Amino acid sequence: MGLPADYKYTKEHEWVKIDGDSATIGITDHAQESLGDIVFVELPKVGAEVAAHKSFGTVESVKAVSDIYAPISGTVTAVNDELTGAPEKINADAHGSWMIKIKVKDKGEANSLMSAADYEKYVAEEK
Amino acid sequence: MEAGKEFGIVPCGLGARNTLRLESKMALYGHEISDTINVWEADLGRYAKMDKGDFTGRGALEQAKADGIKRALVGLEMVERGIGRDGYKIVDDLGHQIGEITSGSPAPFLKKNIALAYVPPEMSAVDTIVNVEIRGQKVKAKVVPTPFYKKPKKPVASA
Numbered sequence: 001m002g003l004p005a006d007y008k009y010t011k012e013h014e015w016v017k018i019d020g021d022s023a024t025i026g027i028t029d030h031a032q033e034s035l036g037d038i039v040f041v042e043l044p045k046v047g048a049e050v051a052a053h054k055s056f057g058t059v060e061s062v063k064a065v066s067d068i069y070a071p072i073s074g075t076v077t078a079v080n081d082e083l084t085g086a087p088e089k090i091n092a093d094a095h096g097s098w099m100i101k102i103k104v105k106d107k108g109e110a111n112s113l114m115s116a117a118d119y120e121k122y123v124a125e126e127k
Numbered sequence: 128m129e130a131g132k133e134f135g136i137v138p139c140g141l142g143a144r145n146t147l148r149l150e151s152k153m154a155l156y157g158h159e160i161s162d163t164i165n166v167w168e169a170d171l172g173r174y175a176k177m178d179k180g181d182f183t184g185r186g187a188l189e190q191a192k193a194d195g196i197k198r199a200l201v202g203l204e205m206v207e208r209g210i211g212r213d214g215y216k217i218v219d220d221l222g223h224q225i226g227e228i229t230s231g232s233p234a235p236f237l238k239k240n241i242a243l244a245y246v247p248p249e250m251s252a253v254d255t256i257v258n259v260e261i262r263g264q265k266v267k268a269k270v271v272p273t274p275f276y277k278k279p280k281k282p283v284a285s286a
Contacts, residue, residue: 039233040210042262058262060210062233063142084208 003028004095008071008110009119012053015095016071016113021104023072027059029094030123035061038087043099048076050102052109057099059090072109074102149230150237150276152202158213158229159200159243165191168245170200198226199251202273203259205240209266211259217246218260225250228259234275241275242268 007015013031017024032038040060050056055067056076078101083089090097104110114122128136145155154160159169165188166175175188205211210233217226231242246257253272258265 037235039235040208060233062146062235065210065212 003116003120005116007095007116008113009116009122010069010071010113011122012067012069014069014071016110017098018072018104018107018110021107022077022101023074023104023110024098024101025071026098027068027090027094028119031066032091032094035059035066036063037061038090041083041087041090041099043079043081043084044076046076046079050074050076050100059087068099070102071113072102072107073105075105077101077103145230146232146234146236149232149241149243150234150274152243152274155230164245165196167192168196168198168200196248198245199248200229201244201246201251201270202275203228203231203242203244203257203268204271204275205242205259206256206267206269209259209261209264210240211242211244211261211266211268215242216260217244218258218265220258220265222260222265224260226257237276239275241271243273246270 003009004015004017007017009015009028013028013034015026015028038059038061041057043057044050048056050070050073052070052073054070056070057068059066059068080098080100083097083099128138148155154169154171160171166172177185177188203211211228211231213228213230215228215231216224217228219225226244226246228242228244231240231244234241242259250257251270253270255270257268257270259268
């Protein structure tokens with residue numbers, strides 16, 4: 001699956017789309033593929049603070065529990081509740097299944113994230 | 128794989144094997160059974176032939192039976208959202224640990240989140256509600272009959 005070029009990526013396999021001072025966050029297709037069938041998602045509530053590189057939620061496959069890390073810091077403004085009822089959507093379309101939207105605290109944090117090309121290289125090296 | 132092609136075989140990993148044995152309530156060493164859990168607690172008394180003369184550990188088993196069990200192995204089904212997994216604590220309403228999940232997993236075939244757990248004997252009756260501690264939160268589960276799944280082969284005279 002092609003990586004959207006307008007997203008930024010983390011080493012923990014999250015993606016973030018930054019739009020002004022708003023950011024939309026999800027996990028990558030590579031992440032969903034590594035996890036296998038996703039059966040459970042736990043996301044924060046609107047108003048919660050998330051911090052860069054800190055866990056803000058969890059995804060569970062049949063076999064394992066994985067933390068989801070925030071690519072950048074901010075305050076949660078929206079949560080995709082649809083996913084908690086239908087977590088398999090993440091498997092079907094990881095790059096289209098956003099998890100949370102946040103109001104970005106410090107845009108500078110995004111500078112340390114990977115571009116689509118960098119992430120593609122990173123995943124290839126990890127394998 | 129080539130040799131079994133005509134039978135439609137597919138690769139199967141440890142995870143699939145684990146959900147399969149969990150649905151059938153088959154004990155796994157280090158989980159439902161260990162050197163600190165006796166057969167009465169594990170509900171495996173049928174394998175200890177107490178009427179067949181002496182064997183190593185017979186005395187200890189007799190004593191354990193006379194003393195009564197301190198914990199009982201039960202099947203759980205998550206009632207609230209959450210997946211109880213191996214090692215998660217069973218806690219009372221105040222959050223004190225009273226038991227532990229020995230094996231827990233989503234059961235893809237049953238479409239339920241199931242677990243085997245040790246709980247105090249007084250909480251082992253079917254339909255008893257217990258709290259599973261998942262990442263610091265209390266999530267409700269209920270005691271259900273086991274095995275979780277039985278192959279519908281022939282009518283069973285008595286359950």
